[in-house]
Amino acid sequence: MSTANVTKDSWGALVLGGVATLVFGVAAVFWPGLTLLTLLYLFSAYVLVSGIVNILAGLAIMEAVEAWFLTVALGAFELGVGVYMLRHPHVAFKTFVLLIGFVLIARGIIEVVDAFYSARASARAKTMTYVSGLAALVVGIVVLFAKASQGVTFVWLLGLYAIVVGTMHIAALSGGARK
Numbered sequence: 427m428s429t430a431n432v433t434k435d436s437w438g439a440l441v442l443g444g445v446a447t448l449v450f451g452v453a454a455v456f457w458p459g460l461t462l463l464t465l466l467y468l469f470s471a472y473v474l475v476s477g478i479v480n481i482l483a484g485l486a487i488m489e490a491v492e493a494w495f496l497t498v499a500l501g502a503f504e505l506g507v508g509v510y511m512l513r514h515p516h517v518a519f520k521t522f523v524l525l526i527g528f529v530l531i532a533r534g535i536i537e538v539v540d541a542f543y544s545a546r547a548s549a550r551a552k553t554m555t556y557v558s559g560l561a562a563l564v565v566g567i568v569v570l571f572a573k574a575s576q577g578v579t580f581v582w583l584l585g586l587y588a589i590v591v592g593t594m595h596i597a598a599l600s601g602g603a604r605k
Contacts, residue, residue, distance in 0.1 A: 445592065449592075473508035477502065478505065524570065529566070535559070554594050
């Protein structure tokens with residue numbers, strides 16, 4: 427979920443989502459012997475946590491935000507992708523890359539739309555949500571069109587994205603984005 431539509435009920439869940447994003451990014455960047463299977467499990471765990479957080483946060487903001495269903499839909503999509511990847515850990519690399527790219531693109535679109543329609547959000551929260559959404563869109567598109575031979579670049583790009591966005595979400599939430 428974006429940081430633009432944070433309520434007191436959803437704040438804790440969103441901090442958890444930011445921490446999960448940050449932990450995934452650090453593991454992806456600083457784990458030199460990371461295998462594809464380990465990355466798949468890490469990303470699956472991250473997407474499962476993110477999906478649950480988005481569903482809970484979306485339901486918590488139901489009465490305060492008109493576009494709450496987008497957050498719930500993103501959460502359901504992430505949850506589905508996470509379950510699929512855990513149940514099929516030996517998917518082809520191309521399938522794994524497609525799933526990651528589609529998750530990031532969906533997240534980016536929903537965060538940008540969410541920030542655009544957030545009438546009650548602070549300018550800081552909206553800006554961070556726009557930046558986070560645009561980063562997800564760009565990284566998702568780059569991941570989809572990257573060559574399979576760029577495996578290390580793929581992992582680093584994904585990890586750096588997660589570190590930056592996780593840090594931004596935690597900073598936005600702790601810096602007064604709460605309503």
